[in-house]
Amino acid sequence: MAKTHFPNEVCGLFYRFGCEGVRLHCFGGEASMQLCTADPQAVVDFAYLLAEHNGRVEASFHSHPCGQLEFSKRDDEFLSQWADLHLLLVHRDEAWLVRWGQSKRDDVSFR
Numbered sequence: 001m002a003k004t005h006f007p008n009e010v011c012g013l014f015y016r017f018g019c020e021g022v023r024l025h026c027f028g029g030e031a032s033m034q035l036c037t038a039d040p041q042a043v044v045d046f047a048y049l050l051a052e053h054n055g056r057v058e059a060s061f062h063s064h065p066c067g068q069l070e071f072s073k074r075d076d077e078f079l080s081q082w083a084d085l086h087l088l089l090v091h092r093d094e095a096w097l098v099r100w101g102q103s104k105r106d107d108v109s110f111r
Contacts, residue, residue: 009036011062011075013046013082017055024061034066038078059085067092071101 008031016022025046027038049055060079062071069090071079079086090097 008032009034009063009065011036011038011060011079013057014059014061014087015050015055015057017053022058036062057083059083059087061087061089063089063091065091069097069099 010026010031012024012026014022015025027036027046028042030037050057060083062075062079067090069088071086071088076086084102086101088099088101090099
């Protein structure tokens with residue numbers, strides 16, 4: 001997903017309905033190399049879809065195509081509303097680094 005949207009950022013969620021496998025949802029909206037902004041109506045619609053189908057969010061994901069290794073405070077404020085686990089995809093030296101993080105009220109600690 002990050003490679004498809006490169007060089008812009010991308011954000012979204014890993015979610016599931018009941019016992020089904022985990023699915024990937026990418027939020028539409030405006031994106032640049034420094035920022036990904038989800039369309040508010042798309043966020044609301046997705047929340048209703050989850051509620052209607054007893055779905056749950058397992059984790060969020062976010063890319064940093066410019067190589068920033070840490071979530072920004074803004075990233076965590078949005079993503080921690082959905083899940084405690086976060087996947088960060090960082091583009092560095094022609095490769096994508098993958099880092100898992102866990103949200104703690106005011107910051108994200110990486111494993």
